[in-house]
Amino acid sequence: MEIKEVKEGLYYYGGDYYTKNYVPGKKVYGEKLLTIDGVEYRRWDAFRSKLAGALKKGLKDFPFSKKAEILYLGASTGTTVSHLSDICEDGVIYAVEHAPQMMEKLMKLAERRDNIVPILADARMPTEYEDIGEVGVLYQDVAQPDQVRILLLNERKFLKDGGSAMLCLKTHSIDVTKEKEETLKGAKEELKTRLSIEEVIDLDPYDKEHYFIAMRK
Incomplete structure (x- = not known):
């Protein structure tokens, strides 16, 4: 079976996604390592990474x-960050x-x-890390009641025009009394004031409490 590069730095083999290991021989979270034609790849576990789950759901x-350049x-602890490190080998991830x-x-x-x-900083206070400058990608996985506001605060300060924003939306962190679809609707309305929503993915069965929202500025 041949391993295929389906997007830049992203590979598909045997029903799973893989990335080339930036540090050959080293695992990050117990993931499977695969060597083909002398190149080592790391299996991207969709149950451990919401981005991998979104890919498995058709992102x-x-x-x-x-x-x-990613914020x-x-x-x-860096599970998803490590796979982005594999992909963005000549870029930078401000984690x-x-x-x-x-x-x-x-x-x-x-x-x-x-x-x-x-x-080491609070994402609610982007002035704590404002010296990083602008980035092309903003990715957020923060399970707080004001997670949408946090994303928009950082989008205003750091995301380039035409850049991408990705939000792992944990609905129960916003309001545990509402159905997740209702919470999603409110979040989308707020996000649309600043961003264009490209995709919304329910991460079930990989994560039953999150939606993955892909946006453009």
């Missing part, structure tokens, strides 16, 4: 490339995380991957 908009809000325990693991990841810039 078409994939703005990541070899030289992409990633809610980087956690913002506010929890010191998560940041410790993220910094260890960045020691081996020099295209990751860990930033």
Whole structure:
């Protein structure tokens, strides 16, 4: 079976997505490693990464490339960040995380991957990291009640015109009393004041509480 590059830096093999390992021989979160023709790939687990889940559910908009500049809000321990590091090998990922325990693991990841810039900061306060300048991609996975406002705050400050924004929307973090479809509707109305919504994907069964929203500025 042949491994196929389906988008820049993104590969498909045996029903799963893979990325070329930026640090051959090293796993990040226990993922499967696959070597074909002397090249090592990492399996992108859709149950561990919402972006991989969105790809498995048919996401078409994939703005990541070899030289992409990305602002990633809610980087956690770096599961998804690590795959973006594989793809954006000559780019940069500004990985913002506010929890010191998560940041410790993220910094260890960045020691081996020099295209990751860990930033210990609150995504509600973009002035804390304003010196990064503009980026072409804004990605957010922050489970807070004001997650839409956080995205728009950062979009105004950092996202280039024509750039891409991606939001992992956790509806129960916004309002646990409402049906998730109702919360999604309100979030879309707010997002549309600044951005063009290209795709909305329900991440079930990979993640039953999140929608993945792809947008353009």
